[in-house]
Amino acid sequence: MWLEILLTSVLGFAIYWFISWDKEETLPLEDGWWGPGTRSAAREDDSIRPFKVETSDEEIHDLHQRIDKFRFTPPLEDSCFHYGFNSNYLKKVISYWRNGFDWKKQVEILNRYPHFKTKIEGLDIHFIHVKPPQLPAGRTPKPLLMVHGWPGSFYEFYKIIPLLTDPKNHGLSDEHVFEVICPSIPGYGFSEASSKKGFNSVATARIFYKLMLRLGFQEFYIQGGDWGSLICTNMAQLVPSHVKGLHLNMALVLSNLSTLTLLLGRRFGRFLGLTERDVELLYPVKEKVLYSLMRESGYMHIQCTKPDTVGSALNDSPVGLAAYILEKFSTWTNTEFRYLEDGGLERKFSLDDLLTNVMLYWTTGTIISSQRFYKENLGQGWRTQKHERMKVYVPTGFSAFPFELLHTPEKWVRFKYPKLISYSYMVRGGHFAALEEPELLAHDIRKFLSVLERQ
Amino acid sequence: MWLEILLTSVLGFAIYWFIYRDKEETLPLEDGWWGPGTRSAAREDDSIRPFKVETSDEEIHDLHQRIDKFRFTPPLEDSCFHYGFNSNYLKKVISYWRNGFDWKKQVEILNRYPHFKTKIEGLDIHFIHVKPPQLPAGRTPKPLLMVHGWPGSFYEFYKIIPLLTDPKNHGLSDEHVFEVICPSIPGYGFSEPSSKREFNSVATARIFYKLMLRLGFQEFYIQGGDWGSLICTNMAQLVPSHVKGLHLNMALVLSNLSTLTLLLGRRFGRFLGLTERDVELLYPVKEKVLYSLMRESGYMHIQCTKPDTVGSALNDSPVGLAAYILEKFSTWTSREFRYLEDGGLERKFSLDDLLTNVMLYWTTGTIVSSQRFYKENLGQGWRTQKHERMKVYVPTGFFAFPSELLHAPEKWVRFKYPKLISYSYMVRGGHFAAFKEPELLAHDIRKFLSVLERQ
Numbered sequence: 059m060w061l062e063i064l065l066t067s068v069l070g071f072a073i074y075w076f077i078s079w080d081k082e083e084t085l086p087l088e089d090g091w092w093g094p095g096t097r098s099a100a101r102e103d104d105s106i107r108p109f110k111v112e113t114s115d116e117e118i119h120d121l122h123q124r125i126d127k128f129r130f131t132p133p134l135e136d137s138c139f140h141y142g143f144n145s146n147y148l149k150k151v152i153s154y155w156r157n158g159f160d161w162k163k164q165v166e167i168l169n170r171y172p173h174f175k176t177k178i179e180g181l182d183i184h185f186i187h188v189k190p191p192q193l194p195a196g197r198t199p200k201p202l203l204m205v206h207g208w209p210g211s212f213y214e215f216y217k218i219i220p221l222l223t224d225p226k227n228h229g230l231s232d233e234h235v236f237e238v239i240c241p242s243i244p245g246y247g248f249s250e251a252s253s254k255k256g257f258n259s260v261a262t263a264r265i266f267y268k269l270m271l272r273l274g275f276q277e278f279y280i281q282g283g284d285w286g287s288l289i290c291t292n293m294a295q296l297v298p299s300h301v302k303g304l305h306l307n308m309a310l311v312l313s314n315l316s317t318l319t320l321l322l323g324r325r326f327g328r329f330l331g332l333t334e335r336d337v338e339l340l341y342p343v344k345e346k347v348l349y350s351l352m353r354e355s356g357y358m359h360i361q362c363t364k365p366d367t368v369g370s371a372l373n374d375s376p377v378g379l380a381a382y383i384l385e386k387f388s389t390w391t392n393t394e395f396r397y398l399e400d401g402g403l404e405r406k407f408s409l410d411d412l413l414t415n416v417m418l419y420w421t422t423g424t425i426i427s428s429q430r431f432y433k434e435n436l437g438q439g440w441r442t443q444k445h446e447r448m449k450v451y452v453p454t455g456f457s458a459f460p461f462e463l464l465h466t467p468e469k470w471v472r473f474k475y476p477k478l479i480s481y482s483y484m485v486r487g488g489h490f491a492a493l494e495e496p497e498l499l500a501h502d503i504r505k506f507l508s509v510l511e512r513q
Numbered sequence: 514m515w516l517e518i519l520l521t522s523v524l525g526f527a528i529y530w531f532i533y534r535d536k537e538e539t540l541p542l543e544d545g546w547w548g549p550g551t552r553s554a555a556r557e558d559d560s561i562r563p564f565k566v567e568t569s570d571e572e573i574h575d576l577h578q579r580i581d582k583f584r585f586t587p588p589l590e591d592s593c594f595h596y597g598f599n600s601n602y603l604k605k606v607i608s609y610w611r612n613g614f615d616w617k618k619q620v621e622i623l624n625r626y627p628h629f630k631t632k633i634e635g636l637d638i639h640f641i642h643v644k645p646p647q648l649p650a651g652r653t654p655k656p657l658l659m660v661h662g663w664p665g666s667f668y669e670f671y672k673i674i675p676l677l678t679d680p681k682n683h684g685l686s687d688e689h690v691f692e693v694i695c696p697s698i699p700g701y702g703f704s705e706p707s708s709k710r711e712f713n714s715v716a717t718a719r720i721f722y723k724l725m726l727r728l729g730f731q732e733f734y735i736q737g738g739d740w741g742s743l744i745c746t747n748m749a750q751l752v753p754s755h756v757k758g759l760h761l762n763m764a765l766v767l768s769n770l771s772t773l774t775l776l777l778g779r780r781f782g783r784f785l786g787l788t789e790r791d792v793e794l795l796y797p798v799k800e801k802v803l804y805s806l807m808r809e810s811g812y813m814h815i816q817c818t819k820p821d822t823v824g825s826a827l828n829d830s831p832v833g834l835a836a837y838i839l840e841k842f843s844t845w846t847s848r849e850f851r852y853l854e855d856g857g858l859e860r861k862f863s864l865d866d867l868l869t870n871v872m873l874y875w876t877t878g879t880i881v882s883s884q885r886f887y888k889e890n891l892g893q894g895w896r897t898q899k900h901e902r903m904k905v906y907v908p909t910g911f912f913a914f915p916s917e918l919l920h921a922p923e924k925w926v927r928f929k930y931p932k933l934i935s936y937s938y939m940v941r942g943g944h945f946a947a948f949k950e951p952e953l954l955a956h957d958i959r960k961f962l963s964v965l966e967r968q
Contacts, residue, residue, distance in 0.1 A: 094590075124582070127575075129828050131881040133821060134710045135549075141888060142822030255589045352894075356818040360811030366588060367597030367840045368815075371826035371833020373584050378826020378833075385822045426586040433596060439807075 083451050085295040085444065090261050092244070092252035093180030102177055104272060109173040109184060109248070111165050117421060118161055121376055125156045128377040139388060139396040143381040147400045151384070152377055154409050164414045168213065175248070176272060178265045184248035185241035185269065186212055190223045199223070199237040200507070201275045203266060207284020207308075208428055209383040210490060211247050211418045212240040213411075218496035222503065234504045239273065241266055243285060245427030247418045252427070258434040259285065260445060263292035267300065276300060281503060283307040283491055285431065294452045295445055303510050304475075305455040305503050307491045308462060311470045319469075320347060331469035335483050339465035347464065350393060354463060357382075361432035369426030379425060380416045387412055390489035392461045406494045449473075453513070455480035455506030457499060461488035479513070480506040540750040540900050545716050547699070547707035548635030557632055559727060564628040564639060564703070566620050572876060573616055576831055580611045583832040594843060594851040598836040602855045606839070607832055609864050619869045623668065630703070631727060633720045639703035640696035640724065641667055645678045654678070654692040655962070656730045658721060662739020662763075663883055664838040665945060666702050666873045667695040668866075673951035677958065689959045694728065696721055698740060700882030702873045707882070713889040714740065715900060718747035722755065731755060736958060738762040738946055740886065749907045750900055758965050759930075760910040760958050762946040766925045774924075775802060786924035790938050794920035802919060809844060812837075816887035824881030834880060835871045842867055845944035861949045904928075908968070910935035910961030912954065914942040934968070935961040 091097045133144050171186040190199045202222065204215050215238070221228050222236040243262055245251035252261075266289065270278050279302050282290040287308045294301045319330045320343050327337045340346055360368050372379045388401035395402035403412070419425050454475040458465060460483070468481040482502050487495035546552045588599050626641045645654050657677065659670050670693070676683050677691040698717055700706035707716075721744065725733050734757050737745040742763045749756045774785045779796050787795070795801055815823050827834045843856035850857035858867070874880050909930040913921060915938070923936040937957050942950040 120582075124829075127579070127829075129878055131821070131824065131828055131878060132708075134885065135708055137710060137821075141885060142819030143825065145821060145825065148825065253587075253590055255592060353818050356811075356815030356823075359814040360823075363808050363811040364597030364840065366586070366592075366600060367836055368811075368823065369586065370598065370600065370603065370836040371830040373586055374579075374582075374833050375826040375829035378829050381822055381825040385819065423584055423586060430589065430596060 083449075084298060085260065085292065085448060087264065087296055089179070090257075090264070091180045092254045092257055092261070093250075094253040097180065102180070104177065106174050106176045106272065109175045111168045111173065111248070113161055113165050113421065121161075121420070122156060124376050125152055128152065128375070138399050139385070139401040143385045143388075144399060144401065145381075147403075148377070148381055150400075151380065151403075151409065151413075155380070155413055159410065159413050161417060164410065164417070167216075168414070171216070171219070173248070176269070178268050178272075179261070181244045181252060181265070182250040183241055183244065183265060183269060184212075185239055187237070187239050187273070188219050188223050189237045190235050192224070192226070193235055194232060197235065199235050201270070201273075201278040202236040202238050202503075203270060203278055203280045203290075204238060204240045204492070205266065205280070205282040205286030205289050206240070206243065206246070207282070207286050208246075208431065209386055209415070209419065210284065210493070211415055212242050213415055213418060214490060214493040215240045218492045218500050221496060221500035225504075230500070230504070234507045236279075239270070241269060243289070243428075243431065245431060246424055247422050251424060251430075256434060258431070258443075259288045260292050260296070260443075263289045263296055267293055267297050270300070277302050279303045279305070279507070281305040281307075284489070285435075288435070291450055292445055294450045294454075295448055298450075298452050301452045303453045303455065303506065304450065305457070305506050307457045307459060307499060308489070309456065309466050309471050309474065310464075311466055311474045316470050316473075332467050336465065336467040336469075339460065340467070351464065354389060354393075357386075358432060358436070361429040362436045363433065365429035365433050366426055369429050372425045373423055376416075376420050379420055380413070383416050383419065384412055387490060390461075390463060391494060392488055393463075406488075407490075411493065450475045451477055453510050454478045455482075455502070455509070457482050457484050457491065457502045459484045459487040459489070459491050459495070461486075463489060480509045538904075538906050539753060540715065540747065540903060542719060542751055544634070545712075545719070546635045547709045547712055547716070548705075549708040552635065557635070559632065561629050561631045561727065564630045566623045566628065566703070568616055568620050568876070576616075576875070577611060579831050580607055583607065583830070593854050594840070594856040598840040598843075599854060599856065600836075602858075603832070603836055605855075606835065606858075606864065606868075610835070610868055614865065614868050616872060619865065619872070622671075623869070626671070626674065628703070631724070633723050633727070634716070636699045636707060636720070637705040638696055638699065638720060638724060639667075640694055642692070642694050642728070643674050643678050644692045645690050647679070647681070648690055649687060652690065654690050656725070656728075656733040657691040657693050657958075658725060658733055658735045658745075659693060659695045659947070660721065660735070660737040660741030660744050661695070661698065661701070662737070662741050663701070663886065664841055664870070664874065665739065665948070666870055667697050668870055668873060669945060669948040670695045673947045673955050676951060676955035680959075685955070685959070689962045691734075694725070696724060698744070698883075698886065700886060701879055702877050706879060706885075711889055713886070713898075714743045715747050715751070715898075717744050718751055722748055722752050725755070732757050734758045734760070734962070736760040736762075739944065740890075743890070746905055747900055749905045749909075750903055753905075753907050756907045758908045758910065758961065759905065760912070760961050762912040762914060762954065763944070764911060764921045764926050764929065765919075766921050766929045787922050791920065791922035791924075794915065795922070805848065806919065812841075813887060813891070816884040817891045818888065820884035820888050821881055824884050827880045828878055831871075831875050834875055835868070838871050838874065839867055842945060846949060847943055861943075862945075866948070905930045906932055908965050909933045910957065910964070912937055912939060912946065912957045914939050914944070914946055914950075935964045 130145050133146055138144060171188050173186050175182050175184050206212055206214055219238050222238055226232045242249035277300055280290040280293055287306045290304055294304045324341050372382055384403060387407060388395045388403045391406050454477055456471050472478045484498055487498055491499045585600050588601055593599060626643050628641050630637050630639050661667055661669050674693050677693055681687045697704035732755055735745040735748055742761045745759055749759045775798050827837055842862060843850045843858045846861055909932055911926050927933045939953055942953060946954045
């Protein structure tokens, strides 16, 4: 009887698998308009305007006042980061923010790369565009679009950009020289937020595709993690003929197949395509997958359902916002950091970089719009949207960072991305790969390009 | 083959049920100490000290300043309460809070009942104790402990107390006259929060039991909803000989049995003990149970895992705190209120009452400690704790409100509470029963007492 059950289940899965994977290769392009009120009949202004990040004494003074009035709640004894951001350590971070952090200096650093804005589908889209300072004669740089996620920003790419645009000056060969475009997702930082409901990753992908066209690129490479990974995936599904290569450092490919594999994987791992390293990173399943996901997805759950509620306090309390965002930079860099009193935050990141990222959410007041993205993308439930059931048919490269929230084995990535040509187990690093391990990530992007060009 | 599967499942459930049902009738009492640092050798001060709620100009001024500096984010067009608390309506609430709400007057209202504090297990426990103003000769009032939940407080009982302590003056017979004790859960409002980890509902139940003993009551009645329901249930499991009667307006009785019933219930409802009203309130299961729970449990998920993170912003932004708390008073009163631009908030509650409740969290700075209660109770997962698998053997009365988050049919309630002697379907009302429908709740408590005394 057990055999009958097993065979029936397998047959059931096989049938389900054939039925629910879309035969189409492209996602329909469609169109959208997301500005406030009704769209005017006039033609949209498509100029590309230079933009500079600015600040003012009022802005800094207001921040300082709010920091001074923050009301701390003592942590439970011996709780480290198990209950969230430890407020004893938060005091230290805040003290630096108040007294040491120099926002004007950070703004100058932000302005070192050229910023621009341009209107697409009713929204003012912000991006930085960094060209190589030097290039061998006759060569053109490879256009690379890099997309951030939550709670990150375009700023996460500031350390990796020189390795991609100026490799020679950073100990790398000039075999691959890129010009890098890092936009801000609408509703994040300097990109205008949508006024309409339904603004999701597919709309973002389409807007970024239009951005690349407007910049003069018919073909280009794309890279992303977190939401960036989904947006780039959608771009590859919408306009595969324009995407020369897709590189990801995160992929959410849970499916019936992967769940089944997980349950049987320890014993039949080899048979099901899991490597020893995969097994190491995924087992025991209860701890590494189930409990880990449950423990770390509270923010996702509340943002998928009530973004405006949780967001209103975050947009009013800079310290609260910092705790909320920086908790991720601790736990998603290494889940064991929860056992540390300081969450291991400064082991991999500088407070200047972390707080600059927080300031991008604070000074623009975009925490709520950034959280609404969760509801728009996941609020209808899992695997309800077309693109979730479609595969991706462009050459793909994948970096598997060991401390990523959920390890994705090559087998599973290949299932969704059949043209996977490069898969690497990274030696260290977590979720915020570009900021934490720019050299490793740059190295893998270049490796992916090499494999791609050899084909 | 399907029949074989069904029979195996049923057999499996039956075996599971027999194995996992604890045979014991009482939960072990044990002890605890939750104060800061190490416990001193000196005997704990067990005096009962009168307490008065106070405020100051500084407190009100600080609140006003923070309200004035709140940074609003416009809601998405046509989003009503689907993304959480609508900020257009929040502006109206805040405007009243800033200009109309009189906290000093509300403090006087709070002080109309006598407040006390007393130290138990290292924590200063706050409670109000209201005795009947008049009593027929020779009669003693029935002691009734009423326990609030989250995000409520002892203040929720202010309208129902007179109906219980002074029925004659409110159009009810004096058959049942109570003296009412409403404590604050440690970490909520004026009750000191625990400094130690693992302060859960069982510890709270034990402390409230000690409180009743200290007040001179060997036997008493208990009533609760939300956390109050769980705490009272635990009291009945710890010291059943002291609990004369248990009345609940909420019960979380999900078990394997109930899940199975739900799946088969529409067709076999009658056979499985579901009434027509039960079916009305539970079906379609996808919408009324599954989606509803997923949509409304984001706060629970984040509080069960990272209470200190989400709480820090809430303790710094009174407007953010109000949005977070009042969203529950909207959606938990009626699910349909999400479709209203104002969330239907003032249909059932006055802004004065709602804001007084918020002020109890704000002025005491207890939002973080109140949220930790979720992690301590549910953070280990579902049905991992002894008391969850134990039944309750005291006379029980249950009041089923139609808009309660998850309807609990009589069949399921009786499974956990075999001595259920009174079950009523209320005609209207939601989660905050005492607050919203004091007459209906008082009527049902009295009805339960009548049934109990006739036995």
